[in-house]
Amino acid sequence: MIQTVEQFDAYVAAEKKIEPKDWMPDGYRKTLIRQISQHAHSEVVGMLPEGNWITRAPSLQRKAILLAKVQDEAGHGLYLYSAAETLGVERSDLVDDLLSGKAKYSSIFNYPVLTWADIGAIGWLVDGAAILNQVPLCRCSYGPYSRSMIRVCKEESFHQRQGYSIMVELMKGNEAQREMAQDALNRWWWPSLMMFGPSDKDSEHSSQNMKWKIKRFTNDELRQRMVDMTVPQAECIGLKMPDKELKWNDETGHHDFGEIDWDEFYNVLAGNGPCNEERLAVRNKAHDDGAWVREAAVAYADKKKKTKG
Amino acid sequence: MNKSQHKQALLRLGDDALILGQRLGEWCGHAPALEEDIALTNIALDLIGQTQSYLSLAGSLHEDDTQTDDQLAFHRIERDFQNLLLVEQPNGDFGDTIVRQFLFDYYALFRAEHIASQVFDIDAAAIAAKAIKEIRYHADHSSKWVIRLGDGTDESHSRVQKSLNKLWKFTGEMFTVDEIDIVGAASGLLPDLDSIKTKWDSAINAVLKDATLKRPEDGWMQKGGRSGIHTESFGFLLAEMQSLPRAYPDATW
Amino acid sequence: MSDTKNNWPLWEVFIRSKQGLGHKHVGSLHASDAEMAIGNARDVYTRRQEGVSIWVVPSESISASSPKDSEALFDPANDKVYRHPTFFVLPDEVNHM
Secondary structure (H helix, E strand, O other): OOHHHHHHHHHHOOOOOOOOOOOOHHHHHHHHHHHHHHHHHHHHHHHHHHHOHHHHHOOOHHHHHHHHHHHHHHHHHHHHHHHHHOOOOOOOHHHHHHOOOOOOHHHHHHOOOOOOOHHHHHHHHHHHHHHHHHHHHOOEEEEEHHHHHHHHHHHHHHHHHHHHHHHHHOOOOOOOHHHHHHHHHHHHHHHEEEOOOOHHHHHOOOOHHHHHHOOOOOOHHHHHHHHHHHHHHHHHHOOOOOOOOEEEOOOOOEEEEOOOOOOHHHHHHHHOOOOOHHHHHHHHHHHHHHHHHHHHHHHHHHHHHHHOO | OOOHHHHHHHHHHHHHHHHHHHHHHOOOOOOHHHHHHHHHHHHHHHHHHHHHHHHHHHOOOOOOOOHHHHHHHHHOHHHHHHOOHHHHHHOHHHHHHHHHHHHHHHHHHHHHHHHOOOOOOOHHHHHHHHHHHHHHHHHHHHHHHHHHHOOHHHHHHHHHHHHHHHHHHHHHHHHHHOOOHHHHHOOOOOOOOOHHHHHHHHHHHHHHOOOOOOOOOOOOOOOOOOOOOOHHHHHHHHHHHHHHHHOOOOOOO | OOOOOOOOOOOEEEEEEEOOOOOOEEEEEEEEOHHHHHHHHHHHHHHOOOOOEEEEHHHHHHOOOOOHHHHHHHHHHHHHHOHHHHHOOOOOOOOOO
16 A cells, blocks of 8 residues: 555556555645646637637538537546546636636647638647647556546547548648648647647656656657658648758658747747637636526526435 | 429428537537537537438439539528528527527427338438437437426526527427428328427427426417528528638539 | 535446446546436447446445555455465366366
């Protein structure tokens, strides 16, 4: 049985799983709550930009696929809130932190989704980056988080493919469609590289989280993987990567690529992105507009309990 | 029923599902709870699936060459859509959406039960047979919400009663018989709307009773959707839905 | 179960993935009553036909053993090897038992 930090560290180092009722260091619990709830918030806020295109999807099949995808995101948010709640917090408190702007969510969703090709780029690049981040988390040391990530990853594999298939279809289309696709890649490429977080030399949580096995690879390792994975996928359908410094490096066996605009990264993070305010306003409105409904359901359940009891 | 009437009958089935599915799609990310977001999108997904089936079948009856479901959904004008006015009504608040769904679900259910059992069009029967399972769940979902809201708080009771009063004028159209209904019923494809109305009344009344809601009086009923005369909000719905395929008429997606 | 914030209570969800298997815990969700919990569980946890039957249980109704009792609860079974069939060596002539 785990009672001390030393025992805990040894247990986790041996790749054993921690379960909700096990003893754990406060920092571990807090970090997990922060990480899992941020992840959940990202799924929920992430529904908005893509949800905006459900009504405008250009075919019935695309409409159905996008509905299913955005619905999955709601589901993933829910699995993750459910994992966070095993750590002794309530979803409503986590949601309050999101609505007040105290909690963070992935900055990528503060970029505007302007054309149908953006829906393709999001699935391909944003979900692609998310998968790279998430697959290692399936082996995370905290049982409920690892189990929800397994579920999420299993379901998410179709998300990336549907996005790429939108791009493939556009690149097979007319000149205007190809331009739409290239423009979307140009706008989404750098923000999706930013999704892996600050460079390793500036990342504050990395080493402790690696030790706790709630992070498996560094931000820069995962970012490199993203570049190596995406370049051939883009080339294969005739898209050009929007990075002049991008080239294959025989020595490292990886692509070299240009420097991220960290100024933009930190500004969007700080709330200065094109859609920060709008996204939060929409979430707040949905929450406020739904209050009477949630209240009514509780009142009804209470009445029924009384008549039964 | 001639080929063109047959096609129109199928278009009505497809259009009802398409327009309601489109409206529900607007909810995505805005529902009162995350769980309800998932429930509403599930219903929307079922409806879009039904749309694809019915419109493809309708398109196969086009006089010259076959029309696809997408051509029918994205390249017809307002006056060519034959959905009920009820399903195109704006989402309003959650109560409005639930009441709209509830009033439609039982009509759709009894209609699908008939279509599943007829032999005039066995393809339509197969689509309806699959749809019945989905619609039963939709009706269950909307009924339970009508009851929760009706018998919940004072505020929810008064809100949902208002939704009911407001939308009631669109229920008459479901049971108004026109030429397509007459020839459709004669061929066996479409149900006798009087018998659907009897079943619908008893299903609706039972739920409203549990919900402690008052069934509005049948006053003047709005109609026109079945003959392509829609409410004003419908043009906006179509403009949004069709914008991309119309901007790029030759593109595939 | 409701508190001042009108939060819907938490439910644990168990799904039978196919006939012949037991219900397995898959996660949790919020719902105001049991009917809603079953509906939500269906929409949340069986979107890809993962189930044929659903149980929902109010989370607060679950009593769980504590990790601090786990030695007392589970270790004593460790030395009862004779409960496992491989403990018994069969004569070579007997192939299956």
